[in-house]
Amino acid sequence: MMIERLAIVGCGLMGGSVALALRRAGLVRHIAGFSRSAASGRRAVELGVIDEACDSAASAARGADVVLLSVPVASTLEVLQGIRSTLAPQALCMDVGSTKRDVVSAARAALGADIAGFVPSHPIAGKERAGVDAADADLYRGRRVILTPLAETDPARTRRARALWEAMGSVVSDMSPEAHDRAFAAVSHLPHLLAFAYVNGVARQPEGASMLQLGGPGFRDFTRIAGGEPAMWRDILLANRDEVLAQAASFRQALGEIERAMLAGDAQALMAQIAEPSALRGQWALGAGMGSAVSGVGSKPAVDEDVA
Amino acid sequence: MMIERLAIVGCGLMGGSVALALRRAGLVRHIAGFSRSAASGRRAVELGVIDEACDSAASAARGADVVLLSVPVASTLEVLQGIRSTLAPQALCMDVGSTKRDVVSAARAALGADIAGFVPSHPIAGKERAGVDAADADLYRGRRVILTPLAETDPARTRRARALWEAMGSVVSDMSPEAHDRAFAAVSHLPHLLAFAYVNGVARQPEGASMLQLGGPGFRDFTRIAGGEPAMWRDILLANRDEVLAQAASFRQALGEIERAMLAGDAQALMAQIAEPSALRGQWALGAGMGSAVSGVGSKPAVDEDVA
Numbered sequence: 001m002m003i004e005r006l007a008i009v010g011c012g013l014m015g016g017s018v019a020l021a022l023r024r025a026g027l028v029r030h031i032a033g034f035s036r037s038a039a040s041g042r043r044a045v046e047l048g049v050i051d052e053a054c055d056s057a058a059s060a061a062r063g064a065d066v067v068l069l070s071v072p073v074a075s076t077l078e079v080l081q082g083i084r085s086t087l088a089p090q091a092l093c094m095d096v097g098s099t100k101r102d103v104v105s106a107a108r109a110a111l112g113a114d115i116a117g118f119v120p121s122h123p124i125a126g127k128e129r130a131g132v133d134a135a136d137a138d139l140y141r142g143r144r145v146i147l148t149p150l151a152e153t154d155p156a157r158t159r160r161a162r163a164l165w166e167a168m169g170s171v172v173s174d175m176s177p178e179a180h181d182r183a184f185a186a187v188s189h190l191p192h193l194l195a196f197a198y199v200n201g202v203a204r205q206p207e208g209a210s211m212l213q214l215g216g217p218g219f220r221d222f223t224r225i226a227g228g229e230p231a232m233w234r235d236i237l238l239a240n241r242d243e244v245l246a247q248a249a250s251f252r253q254a255l256g257e258i259e260r261a262m263l264a265g266d267a268q269a270l271m272a273q274i275a276e277p278s279a280l281r282g283q284w285a286l287g288a289g290m291g292s293a294v295s296g297v298g299s300k301p302a303v304d305e306d307v308a
Numbered sequence: 309m310m311i312e313r314l315a316i317v318g319c320g321l322m323g324g325s326v327a328l329a330l331r332r333a334g335l336v337r338h339i340a341g342f343s344r345s346a347a348s349g350r351r352a353v354e355l356g357v358i359d360e361a362c363d364s365a366a367s368a369a370r371g372a373d374v375v376l377l378s379v380p381v382a383s384t385l386e387v388l389q390g391i392r393s394t395l396a397p398q399a400l401c402m403d404v405g406s407t408k409r410d411v412v413s414a415a416r417a418a419l420g421a422d423i424a425g426f427v428p429s430h431p432i433a434g435k436e437r438a439g440v441d442a443a444d445a446d447l448y449r450g451r452r453v454i455l456t457p458l459a460e461t462d463p464a465r466t467r468r469a470r471a472l473w474e475a476m477g478s479v480v481s482d483m484s485p486e487a488h489d490r491a492f493a494a495v496s497h498l499p500h501l502l503a504f505a506y507v508n509g510v511a512r513q514p515e516g517a518s519m520l521q522l523g524g525p526g527f528r529d530f531t532r533i534a535g536g537e538p539a540m541w542r543d544i545l546l547a548n549r550d551e552v553l554a555q556a557a558s559f560r561q562a563l564g565e566i567e568r569a570m571l572a573g574d575a576q577a578l579m580a581q582i583a584e585p586s587a588l589r590g591q592w593a594l595g596a597g598m599g600s601a602v603s604g605v606g607s608k609p610a611v612d613e614d615v616a
Contacts, residue, residue, distance in 0.1 A: 124522070124524040125524075126525075143524075144522070144524070146522075182519075183515070183519045183522050184522070186510045187519055187520065187522050187524070187527050188524065188526060190506070191526060191527060191530040191531075194506060194530075194563070195530060195585070196586070197562040197563040197565075197566050197585075198498070199585035199588055199589055200562040200565070200585050201555070201562035202494045202558075203584070203585065204558075204562065205494070207490070210491070211491045212588070212592060213596065213597030214432075214452070214491050214597070216432045216433075216451075216594070217434075218499060218533045219495050221530070221532050222499040222530055224529050225526045225529070225530055226586060226589040227586055228582075228586060229586070230579055230582040231579070234575055234582055237578060237582075238573065241570050241571075241573070244570065245571065247509070248563070250509045250512075251505060251506055252509075252560075255505040255509075255556070257508070258501060258508075258545075259553060259556060262552065267542055267546060270542050271542045274504050274545075276507075276508060276511070277506075277508050277511065277534045278504070278534060278535055280511055280520070281531050282535050284528075286525065289522070
């Protein structure tokens, strides 16, 4: 299980946190890192996140037994093309991207037969602050990680990927890239799209600015994800466009049903449209499908609700 | 300022919290309460929230100098009709409803000329738990309270209402009932409508149940308000129907713009649609607009973000 050389390509929050978590687990001897910004690389060394800042992804990956890509998903093809020739034959390569079909096709195009060593990974974790200064050995503890291994993926590499994420405290499950992208369109990408649209819809009204000042705790929580990093969300929404648009269509239909009940003044139909999601949400808990090991992790109940 | 007899009509979370807050402020000698459920009334006495459980709203209100209505907004007309003949001439009467135009027309219909004593009030506060057991002397501390006095309202009664809410720690502002309902359609009622529709849209898919299990912290916060009390939200959405539907139309337009940018694969247009709400939400803080006295109150930053 010991990693002789871990390469972190992209020393930010996600990559830096993997470095810290694996080091703390005592699973890594040497960590080489590369960041497009030389300052980030230096800072990562300064903070003890990596041991060595390399001047290219290829030199970081050279001779590494584990390579972690933590770069914008849209850069995957270029980064993998750049490191392919330096990858050790038995190297395990993983990413941390929020979409998987686009990462998989970039990996197929860049790696050819070497795709056997690539295990697409999506840890469901993050923080409001980005950058290596926010890196945290506990970022992945109690969080779900989805692996989407392919028919060509070497099963030994998938096992190693799973073991490493588990050593970081994560709960690992497998899905196909297609099922992953469909499910995350529903539970993550669409909510972001709706939150962006909602803030635009209010802010663009003549009284928008003064209205926004009246938002309470419900508004605060509902719109928190609208503060997401624009470039990352642009890329996710484009990469998973078809699934997200299909989810948006399903949402529009559900919205229309409530609007029609309101328009008709049909209290009974409206009650049915509200009682169902209210009951479902009342039963929902973060991490409830993850098994008893982490049940309740992170499921801190909100302390107040905007009943306004 | 001292209240000789405070009548709480509806001894639940909201009414019970007013009783506790005014008692702690040393501003009330005797608290009479009425709840439709006799058990709630007894429990309120047991908890020391009220001094006396009355068997009707009218007997609680008889001789009271301040009457607080904390009943479903749809019951306002009936309750005010029931207490009008017992109201003392100088009594101040307030409610805590989330909509104001419907409360005002119920009050006009029930009180006639006595509407001078009615100061419509909306404290922006609440909790996930309802009922008198959840009542809390600090519920209104640092929270905004909107008063919507009318042309007929006695200015002395409005001043007293303001002073009482301030004594409970609230930050009071005035609006017209129309402006109130328009603004809260935008910042509270529409978000609830969207959250209900969103959960329905996902849950009704064949894979809905397993998708919902994958929701992370972003999903948790975005959908928290979908857990709201169905009967209360049915009433609010019907009472403020026209404003909420107008806000929904404005939302649909904003949603359509993002969908069109995605469909066109127009990364630049999409970026513009996301960067604007992201920047706005980044600057937003709960209670900013309320003045320095309470700046930052309740604006605890979220600790993690679903960047998935």
